[in-house]
Every structure is written in structure tokens, then in C-alpha cells.
Amino acid sequence: MMSAPPDSNDLFVGVDLGGTLVRAGLVNGQGHLLEWQSMPIEARQGPQAGLERIHGLIDCLVAKTDRGSLKAIGIGSTGPLDRERGTIQNPYTLPGWEDVPVANRLSQAFDVPVALENDADAAALGEFWLGAGRSVDRLYMVTIGTGVGTSFVERGAVYRGIQGAHPEGGHLVLQPGGPLCYCGARGCMESLVAGPSIMRRARELAAKLPHSQLYAMAGGDLEIVDAPLLMHAARAGDAGSLGLVDQIAAEIAQGLLNIAVLFLPNVIALGGGVFENLDLFQPAVRAAFQSAAAIGPVDKVKLVPAHLGKRAGVYGAAYAAIQLSANSS
């Protein structure tokens, strides 16, 4: 994707803008992190205040450097976005941020090009550059947390669909007639295995089984039952919790198998809170991949935990900045 490797004196800023925090790092073209900052975004104070916070954060990062060495800024942001126009489009997670021209504003302020990427794509670019899918030809990343985020990075370039849009692979339908999702479908992956869905299912289970360890572990308070507690109860041998975890593992296996069958990527990188319990799900996924070997090298697709954790978005945004800088120079 890049016309030339960046000069080692060239510097890039990566910004990871989430619903709660904004994180930012200053990196060089080799991926060395030179500075790191984070702060609450306080989205409810509005986009103007938010942009000023981001501006201030970048000021801190570049305070000790020559202004000329900063070559580009990348932003990975919670969506939806208009990437071409560089605007954030009223995301659910940033209330009141309607059509905010974040790329233009930062480009004018720092006099460098600014790349805007979907946060899932930024994280995958980070894992491609420095993490779980380093330099592989085809990296698919699935992040299961509050939602299910997906990204496909093909030879270092983010895959984009019609109108340049980011495909929301987390809304793959797994179970017709399953729970209704805001996406319009029933039984999509997000409606079944995202953190809040697991919490809901665990609470329903605990309510039905007041003599279970799960119920006891929550002290009888269903409000305390969540995805991590379910995993904990399953590990402690609670039969009902084990049954639900097996069911969730089968659903995750179906989702990842479908991705493996359709894309045959070299690596599927797994990120997000739910995959902190990857060992509970991996056997089901592996078995599904092995049994599909009759239709191609599905069993050769590697499942790899994401490496970069909360830094993936910042690194990936910086990598998007490097790509933009290389393509525009």
C-alpha cells in the first residue's frame, strides 16, 4: 500500500476515540511509541469541547518535537463515520456529535493530513502492523465486547464495501428466530454473544435456577450477574452456567466458522472482553474448523488472541496516518 517506507525521523499521531475515553500516542514509522496520553472524552459536553480536548491531547504529545517532523494524524473512532468527508456521524456512543468534521479541524490545526477510520478497522490495522496478524496477507479481526466489531485487512489495506462503507460483520445472522437486534435481524452474532447479550442470558438463567452456584455467587442479586460472573461460575463447575457457556461457544464457533469459510483468512484475531475467556470457547471453534477441512483449508485458519489490547486502536490509527502520508507524498 505504501509508496516508500517512512523516514525514521517522521512522526505520526494515532488517536483512539471511544464513547468514554480518548487515547492518543506519538509513534515513529517503526512503531516505537514515544508518548502516550488518555483522558475522558466527556461526549455530553458536545463536539466543540470534545474537539478541543483532542486538540489539547495532541498538543501535549508533540510538545517536545519539531513541528516539521509530524507527518500525519490518524483517528480511529466509534462509528458511524463518513470516512471520505472525515466526519463523525452522530454515533450512539457520542450523543450530540452530528456530522462533526474532525479530520478537517485537526488537519487545519496541525497542518498535516488526517486519516479517519472506523475503530474496528483501526484496531485491525494495529494488529496487522505490530500485533496478532503481523504482515499476514489476510487478517480478519473479531472483537466481542459491548458489541461485536469486525474488520478485514487484506495485504495491509482495510477492506471496504459499497460506497467505501465498513462492513458490520458482527451482524451476521446465526440463529433465525433468535433475539431481535437493532440491526433489523433476529439472531445475529451481536444479539447472541456480545457482552450485554451474555449478561441478559445469564440473568435469565440465574432467575430460573435459584439453587445454582451462579445465583449464590451473585448473592441472589440478579443485577450483579454479568458475563464475567457467568464464566466464573462455569469454571467453578456450575452445571447451568456450563450449559450456557457451551451454547455461547457453539454460537461463537458458528460465527467464526462462517467467516473462515467465506474469507479463508490466514489469521482471525480475537479481541475484546468476552475473549478474555477464550479458553472456554476455543475448543468448540477449533473443532468446527477441523471438521470443515473437506471444503478447503479452513483448518489452516489460525485463531490468535489480539496482542495489543487497548493500544491496538492508537497503533492502527497511526498506521492509517502512515499509509495516508505515504500515498499523498
Place this chain on the structure above:
Amino acid sequence: MMSAPPDSNDLFVGVDLGGTLVRAGLVNGQGHLLEWQSMPIEARQGPQAGLERIHGLIDCLVAKTDRGSLKAIGIGSTGPLDRERGTIQNPYTLPGWEDVPVANRLSQAFDVPVALENDADAAALGEFWLGAGRSVDRLYMVTIGTGVGTSFVERGAVYRGIQGAHPEGGHLVLQPGGPLCYCGARGCMESLVAGPSIMRRARELAAKLPHSQLYAMAGGDLEIVDAPLLMHAARAGDAGSLGLVDQIAAEIAQGLLNIAVLFLPNVIALGGGVFENLDLFQPAVRAAFQSAAAIGPVDKVKLVPAHLGKRAGVYGAAYAAIQLSANSS
């Protein structure tokens, strides 16, 4: 993908090798079909006899042309294949054809480069070049006939997975716990909606409903019940048949929705015998796409019947030959 457009005097042969017939055409770089031949492949006579038949077919096609104007040959073949080595690997549909070096043999015989493609990929390349997905950035093709074939053509290039393999998207799992498929999964798309699966389901339905129009249309002979008869009975208003067709439409809609969500292609081209009844399935698919607009431009993905019918494979194989010729010159 191509370094230069082909000269209008350059000629290319496309071969479509199926389990029953081999079809071949001589085309120029503008896609004009100059000659056409087809004959039974008679696979049971063995690969040696088969290769001689293909050789003879190409001899007929090029008999009237200068030998120097033939620039390359493309073959779209029933799989599995080893594309890199140019060999056909013992496909179910060509019994006894183990590791047959079809590309090398034809390359030596005609002294031109030979491209070998999976038949689904060849058909999609044909539709990209001259048919339903002409020059679109992202063309996904789904062919439902004896099996469910898929192909993804991205800016004119066939998408390939790990080890260069062809992803068998027809084995996308739609219904956990559904019918067992040879792919190892239960409830994959092929196990539910391929022609033989529809036939099986229609026979089960007819057996249960001896007073139905479906049963009457078959004269009470279940051996006569097949996918086209089911569609016919549904059109005639048979309630049971309509119910089964609606169920199949919902499954096809789920499969195509998943492809649309994951790839956001500009066009999904629909080929094969089952889609000759596309009007029975299209409303369910359209409704599913419309309702998913909340997560991106899924509703902008066009559903288009494949245009080239039985010629798609020959045209696409010829297009693969053109690409090979351009890349090797």
C-alpha cells in the same frame, strides 16, 4: 489487473469443464465469441481420453485462425483444483481424475500459457467481464444448482484465501442443528437450498400430504417430485408447497444477507437452476436487505440475475486467459 488491453487480433480460448459436458469458445479481447464447441466429457473413460477430447475441441476452435494469434487458454473446471500447479484433483464429478496436469498438457500442446480456475470463479469472471456485474468494484456471485457455488471478484481479480484457495461460501452455516452436509457442518446453505436438498424436502412434504396438489401433480409418484415441481405447485397455489417455498426463501435470504453484511458488494449475481424461480425468493431477500440498512448500505447491494447462463464459464475462463496473458507479457 491487466498491464495493457489486449490487441484486437489476439485470440483466447475459454474452456468450461463440468462433470457432464465440456464447452469451449474462441473469443477476442473485446469479448466477441468467434467459435463455440461443446461435447460430453465422458469422464469415466479416464483423464487421458478426456484430455484428448479437450485437445481436439480446441483444435476445432483454432483450425481457421493463425496459430500465432492464440495468446492464452483459460480453463474453468469443477473442483477441487490445485491452481498453482494447474492440476485437477480427483473431483467427485470427474471420477478417476486424480492429479491431472491439464494446464501443463494444454500449454505444451498449444505453446501458450494456460490459466486454471475453479468453475464458480470462472463464471463470476465472465459475469464481471460481460454480464451481470460488468466492471463493478465488488461482485459476489452465488450459483444455486446441484450445489451452492460462490465467488468474489474484487476489481476484476478473483478473491483467494489462505494458500490461494477458493472459499466455498455455499457452506455458510445458516441453521445450527439442520441437515448434516459432507462439509462437516449441519444446516449449511448447500444442505438446505441446493437443488437436491429442495428435492428431498419436497418429497418429504409430498409424502406427508397425499391430498396436496404437489402429490397430485406428481401422479402420486414421489420419484417425480423435484425442485421445479415444487415451484410449479407453489405457483398453482398449493398451500404446503407455498409454505416450503417461503421457508426456502427465508433461508436463501439469510444466506445472501450474511454475504451482503460481510462483503457489502456492489452486486450479488444469482445464477443456477434454482434462481430460475428468483421471483419466488426475491421479495424475502429484498426485505431482509432493506431491514438491515441500520448497519450500513446493505439496502444498496444490488441483486441481479446472472446474464450469461451456460456461457458464463467459457467467457470467464477466456477472461482468466486474458489476465494471464497480460500479466506474463
